[in-house]
Amino acid sequence: MDTITTAPTLNYLNSAHGLASWLLTRDHKRIALLYLVSVTAFFAIGGFFAMMIRLELVTPAADFVQPDTYNKLFTMHGVIMVFFFLIPSIPAVLGNFMLPIMVGAKDLAFPRINLLSWYIYVLGGLFTLTAAVTGGVDTGWTFYAPYSTASSNSHVIMAGVGVFITGFSSILTGLNFIVTVHRMRAPGLTWFRLPLFVWSHYATSLIMILGTPVIAITVLLVAVERGLHLGIFDPALGGDPILFQHLFWFYSHPAVYIMILPAMGVTSEIVQAFARKNIFGYAFVAFSSLAIAIIGFLVWGHHLFVSGQSTYAGLIFSILSFLVAIPSAVKVFNWTATIYKGAVSWDSPMLYAFGFVGLFTIGGLTGLFLASMGLDVHVHDTYFIIAHFHYVMVGGAIMGYLGGLHYWWPKITGRMYPEGWAKFAALTVFVGFNLTFFPQFIVGYLGMPRRYAMYAPEFQVYNVMSSAGASILAVGYVIPLIYFIWSLKYAPLAGKDPWGAKGLEWEIPSPPPTENFAVTPIVTERTHQYAPSREVGIA
Amino acid sequence: MPDGHAHAAPLDAHGHPHEPAHPKLQHHFDDMGQRAEASTLGMWVFLVTEILFFGGLFMCYLVYRWKSPSGFQEASFELNRVWGATNTAVLIISSLTMALAVRAAQTSAKRGTQVFFLGLTMFFGLVFLGIKAIEYTDKFVHHHVPGPHFHWDGQYPKPAEQFYSLYFAMTGLHAVHMIVGVGIMAVITWMAWRETFDEDYYTPVEVAGLYWHFVDIVWIFLFPLLYLIGGHFKG
């Protein structure tokens, strides 16, 4: 990296000052930072609940908290992590910042709606937090009826309304991305020259648009049913609780791809930049994003195998679930092929990308176990499920998010970060993560059910391992927080392209000027075209 | 093009004269065409989310009607088909005036014409809501509102209560959309009064129109599914 000493010129950070210039901004880059701060806050809150859960599970008895409290802890953990951290994290922070730049635009198509979506997100968050501090919710993040509509006496309506409201923030983000990709691309930037990050965000946006409204109406109906005694899902009122599950998972299975697809996009960028190679099979990787988005809508019934769904429907959903693994596997193969014989450098973003590929593969493969109906009857609602989805959501999505943050931090802030610490943190996260969640596969397979404050004593050793791992994981997350904040003031300036990577975002100053581009760029080729250097092939 | 919009062509950075930027062009768009296309596409995409938003309710309707067809027929028979049909006609008329309002803007019609059609649209929207209010009151009076006070004399009290749960959820959500629509129309009418729209710039009217027509379409399905399935019910 060259050392740059010149002071940064006018950019999006120093072009205006004061709180109002942030709260009323329409600049996608500033809005991305608003999201960064709020998403981080929610991650901390969700993480706090996680630590409470792990503390309780150190011993088999319910001694640290009462079962009632425990139910609220895992519910708040799930609601906050899913709806307020994972779903907005990469799209609303990194996507918001990078997508307009990557398509060569000055901003998203609807800057004001972009700001609005942040306010909606915050409002929804406030509702949910109010529910949390005034007594909590204990239904589980899935809000299953009739427990949520009739039995539970916790703050279901408040939390449900929070989720409902936040849904619209995600819808508006998706809408903005879709219109931007269609209408704001720079001259020469054809679809097949788009960075893969943009493809994956386009696919994500499709899910946001097509799925989110269904969860919105569903939780709204739960709230209305609770509040006004309309009989929609409650069997006592003639309703059908399995219908709730259909509607819920019609969104929520695709929603897991809202979390993972953007991380896949980040990984595609990082792998190309740090292996110094153009992606192997661009079209396959691009189209597999769309395939995941579309097929992802056809598999939701695999969450209902033991709920009373008909056997034949289960069969269909089981087969369709196997299909969705194909495009996921295509990506893994293509990343691997890209790295093969590349000039690989082991910078921290690449460490996260490696972590992503490995952990996502484990998560995805265990998904296939679960998609087999017979096996799922055994492991449904055990810690095996918990391990499965944490491998994809924490091992996959959060690894991708952290990798992306490290990769683009120099662009976002104009400063580097201490690479030594970053490598150490990446390693800590990897070790802590596996120690936390791998034992859960075993203990789940042995039969430990999820969502209980107590468990059989013979499971204790796995749970102690898991809780120990969770503390290591927490340290791994706190270290970047510290050095990122530190870097804002003390780290060396980054210059416009510290990684020597290719892409429109690396051609403009760091931090970028408010208008991104002084002159609208004209694109003539795909990004990440690295000149074949002598190292390639022998590395 | 009205005179007010003509400017001398300024020179761009390279000293070439270029088309004057339209006064309503936001900085991040290249030209008004791109802006108009982005807005209409945005509205269409939004309407897709609305399709699926209402879709969840239609899904519930489908399942419960499939489970108790006779109960739904019996319950539907109690709805007032005259009010329902009248409201359908009212909404269709309002869609017509909406379409004509868009056309008026597209053809740079006088502001009086634009305001006239927009005002009519709003008026019919309010008529619809008024009729809905009459119907709702009637349901309250006859204890056909689900909940502890629900009362049903027919053979199928449970499915009937479910039917009315869905009736209120679906028409209620639709009515909320109508109220929002009337609000939007009020803003658009005010803009038209200020002579905002002409053949070069009419995207807001067009986009508001798309929304209005969509809400009409929802009703086109709600009317037969709620009001007409008991038409030949023989008890």
Add this chain to the structure above:
Amino acid sequence: MTEHHIAPRGMYYVVFLALIIGTGLTVAAAEVDLGALNNVLMLAIACAKALLVILFFMHLRWGTRLTWVVVGSGFFWLLIMFSLTMSDYMSRGWVEGTLR
């Protein structure tokens, strides 16, 4: 800027008339007992009316291909939801001796 189509005023009146006639037809058809055909007829007319509104009032007829795809995907996804969910309800009890 793409040319936006300006339809003749007469077209709107014709479409309006068709919509009103369609409404009348549904109301009339509902009075006659046609069995399952009632539903088919009712929905067919409703779909035709919706199509008229979308094509002419909402100008989809002159819209870009992208707009067609957007609208189509909305209805297509609705169909996915309906059909896969109903595939569960309609195949309940096919395994003898169980409710599943």
